[in-house]
Amino acid sequence: MDSIFSGVQPTGNLHIGNYFGAIKNFVEIQRRENISKTYYCVVDLHTITVWQDPEQLKKETLETAASFIAAGIDPKKSIIFNQSRVSSHAELAWILNCICRIGWLNRMTQFKEKAGKNKEKASVGLYAYPVLMASDILSYKSNLVPVGDDQKQHLELARDIANKFNHDYKVEFFPEIKPLIFGSATRVMSLRDGQKKMSKSDESEFSRINLLDDKDTIRNKIKKAKTDSESIMGLEALEDNGEFKTDIVVQRPEAVNLLNILCAAENISKKEAVSMFSGKNFSDLKEGLSDSLISKIIPIGTEMKKMITDKKYLSSVLNTGAEVAEEDSKKNLLEIKNIIGFN
Ligand code: TYM
Numbered sequence: 001m002d003s004i005f006s007g008v009q010p011t012g013n014l015h016i017g018n019y020f021g022a023i024k025n026f027v028e029i030q031r032r033e034n035i036s037k038t039y040y041c042v043v044d045l046h047t048i049t050v051w052q053d054p055e056q057l058k059k060e061t062l063e064t065a066a067s068f069i070a071a072g073i074d075p076k077k078s079i080i081f082n083q084s085r086v087s088s089h090a091e092l093a094w095i096l097n098c099i100c101r102i103g104w105l106n107r108m109t110q111f112k113e114k115a116g117k118n119k120e121k122a123s124v125g126l127y128a129y130p131v132l133m134a135s136d137i138l139s140y141k142s143n144l145v146p147v148g149d150d151q152k153q154h155l156e157l158a159r160d161i162a163n164k165f166n167h168d169y170k171v172e173f174f175p176e177i178k179p180l181i182f183g184s185a186t187r188v189m190s191l192r193d194g195q196k197k198m199s200k201s202d203e204s205e206f207s208r209i210n211l212l213d214d215k216d217t218i219r220n221k222i223k224k225a226k227t228d229s230e231s232i233m234g235l236e237a238l239e240d241n242g243e244f245k246t247d248i249v250v251q252r253p254e255a256v257n258l259l260n261i262l263c264a265a266e267n268i269s270k271k272e273a274v275s276m277f278s279g280k281n282f283s284d285l286k287e288g289l290s291d292s293l294i295s296k297i298i299p300i301g302t303e304m305k306k307m308i309t310d311k312k313y314l315s316s317v318l319n320t321g322a323e324v325a326e327e328d329s330k331k332n333l334l335e336i337k338n339i340i341g342f343n
Contacts, residue, residue, distance in 0.1 A: 001036035003175075004029055005142035007043035007083065007133075009200075010060035011052070014067050015208040016297065017188035017198035020264035021148030025183060027072040029146055038078040039140055039325060040068055042318075045083045045090065046132060049125040050114075062314045063304065067211055069317070070303035079328075081321030083136065088329035093128070093135035095336065099165050100131050104157055110150070134158035134177075139329040143175040149187040150197060155179040169339050184263035184270065191225040194253025212301045215294050222290045226254045232277040232285055242270050255282075258289055265292040 006026055008018060030038050042064045047057060061082050068080055083089050105111070108130055115122035125132075133154050137145055138161075145155055155177055162174035190196040190207040198208045206221050213221070232255065237248045244256050259273045262285070266273070277285045307314060 001034055002144045003036050003140055003142040004038040004144050004146065005041070005137045005140055006039075006146050007041040007046070007136055008064055008067075009047050010042050010044055010057065010064040010082075011047050011200050012056070012060045012063070013200040013208065014064065014211045015188075015198055015200060016211070016261065016264075016293070017148065017185070017208065018067075018200075019071065019211060019297070019300070020183060020185035020188055020261065021150075022146060023067065023071045023073075024264070025146040025180065026068070026078075029144075029180070030073060030078050037140070037328070039142065040073055040078050040080050041136060041325075042068075042080075042082040043136065046129060049123055049129050061318075062311060063308055065314050065318055066304045066307040067300070070211075070300045070307060075317045075321070079321045079324050080317055081325045082318055085318070085322035086139070086325045086329055088139045088326070088333045089132065089135050092139050092329075092333060092336065093132045095340065096131050096135050096138070096161050096165070097128060099168065100134070100157070100161050104160060105130065107153075108157070109153060130154040130157045131161065134161045137177055138162055138174055139332060140325070141173075141175055141332055142177075144178055144180050146180040146182075149181055152179055152181065171339055173335070173339060185260050188261060188264075189253060189257040191221060191257075193226065194255075194257050209293060209297065210301075211297060211304060213297070214301075215298060218293050218297065219290045222258075222286050222293070225258065225286065227258075227282040228252055228254060230255075232259075232280050232282070233274065234278040235271065235274055238270055238274060244270060255285075258282075258285055262289050262292060265289070265296045 006022060008022065026040055029035065042061050044057060044061055065080055065082070069075060073080060105127060111127055111129070114126060134157065137158055147155065159177040162177055166172055166174055188198045190198050190202060191209070192204055192207045202208060206224055209218055209221055230252070233248065233252065237244055239245055249256050259270065263270055263273045277288070
């Protein structure tokens, strides 16, 4: 049986990249068969790798939990909790820090991007961030991890850490970790720059559609989204397998991004999306995309806003989730300690 784990940072500005790239898939997986458990975690320990305002962090933690439930994750089927409530995550992370090699962490592109030029001033936590991710997954011996494309390298590292642990202690304890990266929008790009990933931390509000945006804001942001000067491409832009050709992605990243978002929102193939708008102007595509996003995102945002006012309910979901997660991870941690030789 498969066990699922994934996490989202409570850093605010949850956007359609987080939704189409990850949260929507969390909901889908929850319905699959052959799954023993699904753990969906609000990863608050990860957020403090850069300073967070304490009051804001509390608020964003509830908001992220609300986004899970509003998107369709059922707290009765899935374990929803926040990471700092379950001590095994930090404890196992230390053990895995002793397994992971410095050279492996040095290759992490996200650390390089986030630390920027001032690497010496970045926190040790930011550097060791992917080890904590490995610990999140392995605390539950989960094997499948639904994420957006940007987390692939971190999951490869988590897999390497698990394999090295098994190898060093001559056990078959941890399972093989596999990323689940699927859907039409595994990497949603910024609406201002098709070469840049849509991100919670982008200074420009116009770069992303937030889950809490209202109708007018969604329409306005799509209207202002960057485009090129040509009309929408035809079917010759697609490979035989239905994906956009690489040269099209390079030459027309904004057009490809808008079409990919449409595919994700409407659950249609790229062929269908391209056929609908081939030869038309961007204004037509933008109108169709706005309507589509409004019909898919506004109900989630409305539900989130309603739920955020019910702190008692959200806290009770997180409390129940943390109790189950604590119990499950403790069992594994005891076995791990035994393997290592701790009395
Ligand atoms: P975070 O909080 O940055 O993002 C949450 C999820 O959203 C996906 N995502 C995107 N998908 C498509 N297009 C985008 N523009 C986009 N931006 C974000 C991310 O890939 C992610 O799946 N390190 C993780 C959280 C984490 C985690 C874990 C994930 C901590 N521990 C263990 C899996 C397993 C992160 O920062 O996600």
